[in-house]
Amino acid sequence: MFSSRNRSIGRAHSKLILIGEHAVVYGQPAIALPFPTLTVTCAVEEIDTGIYIESNLYAGPIEQIPERLKGLATCIRATLQEINKHYKGFLLKIDSKIPIGRGLGSSAAIAVAIVRSLYQFFKCDLSGSKLRELVTIAETYAHGNPSGIDMESVVQDEPIWFEREKGIESVTIQSPFYLVVADTGRAGDTRSAVASIKENIDKSPLETNQSIDKIGQYTYEARQALLQGNLNQLGNLLNLAQTELDKLGVSDKGINHLVDVARSAGAFGAKLTGGGRGGCIIALAENNVQAKEICQHLNQNGAVSTWSFKVEETQKYHSITS
Numbered sequence: 001m002f003s004s005r006n007r008s009i010g011r012a013h014s015k016l017i018l019i020g021e022h023a024v025v026y027g028q029p030a031i032a033l034p035f036p037t038l039t040v041t042c043a044v045e046e047i048d049t050g051i052y053i054e055s056n057l058y059a060g061p062i063e064q065i066p067e068r069l070k071g072l073a074t075c076i077r078a079t080l081q082e083i084n085k086h087y088k089g090f091l092l093k094i095d096s097k098i099p100i101g102r103g104l105g106s107s108a109a110i111a112v113a114i115v116r117s118l119y120q121f122f123k124c125d126l127s128g129s130k131l132r133e134l135v136t137i138a139e140t141y142a143h144g145n146p147s148g149i150d151m152e153s154v155v156q157d158e159p160i161w162f163e164r165e166k167g168i169e170s171v172t173i174q175s176p177f178y179l180v181v182a183d184t185g186r187a188g189d190t191r192s193a194v195a196s197i198k199e200n201i202d203k204s205p206l207e208t209n210q211s212i213d214k215i216g217q218y219t220y221e222a223r224q225a226l227l228q229g230n231l232n233q234l235g236n237l238l239n240l241a242q243t244e245l246d247k248l249g250v251s252d253k254g255i256n257h258l259v260d261v262a263r264s265a266g267a268f269g270a271k272l273t274g275g276g277r278g279g280c281i282i283a284l285a286e287n288n289v290q291a292k293e294i295c296q297h298l299n300q301n302g303a304v305s306t307w308s309f310k311v312e313e314t315q316k317y318h319s320i321t322s
Contacts, residue, residue, distance in 0.1 A: 010117030071141025101187030103274015190275030235268025
């Protein structure tokens with residue numbers, strides 16, 4: 001047990017990629033959404049000595065953190081170096097509702113919550129650029145060469161248009177709609193999925209680049225569908241993107257099964273979200289009643305967990321923060 005005194009809390013939400021995953025690595029755009037249903041909090045409490053972490057993934061001193069979490073330890077140390085304040089010791093209590101390895105931005109969200117909590121603990125101002133710089137440390141350790149879309153998606157409170165090395169823009173949503181998220185129960189393997197696409201480019205450059213270009217085109221068209229409030233068109237584009245993701249080899253039998261279940265339950269469209277090869281799917285619904293029906297069908301046909309939430313029209317969101 002620790003004797004704690006001062007306390008501060010940092011928070012972050014999860015994210016979804018609506019369309020454009022994997023193609024975004026090759027310069028194509030992607031559209032991402034905040035997923036406010038699943039969140040992470042990090043509470044920092046002052047203790048007598050040392051830096052300790054308490055979470056469902058690891059509990060103990062930072063020096064003994066397991067290899068898979070060393071990116072977070074590196075992020076913590078870099079944040080403390082940046083803040084440059086004297087301290088004796090503190091405990092970080094991390095409570096994440098975001099399942100790991102499901103393409104929902106769990107690693108980025110945890111890092112964001114940690115950095116925010118430490119800056120609040122030491123009563124320092126945190127700029128958006130410094131937050132991104134520090135979170136990138138953890139993301140690079142976790143993903144190797146991240147596109148940055150996960151980090152931007154968990155930092156922002158509104159849908160974003162993302163192009164690598166080009167910054168982000170707001171996405172206009174004319175009419176609200178509902179998204180269903182279903183968990184396959186299997187952690188995705190983003191690294192191997194990305195590597196397999198690189199291999200496919202070497203082996204079959206024409207077909208692979210055609211799929212990447214098609215996903216990019218569908219993403220541009222999806223932006224227009226959102227602007228026009230055309231859910232039928234948006235759903236069709238999600239389906240078309242899923243076809244290309246399957247061709248690229250980043251979908252799998254379990255994902256395809258849940259996609260088929262969602263479509264048969266009345267979804268306008270359904271596809272994987274995130275890295276693929278496990279993880280989650282999303283399905284587009286017109287209203288809350290339909291979303292709940294789709295959730296029920298998915299739960300009865302293999303989904304481990306399902307969630308549904310309303311995506312509001314643009315004016316209901318906060319503005320983009322830099």
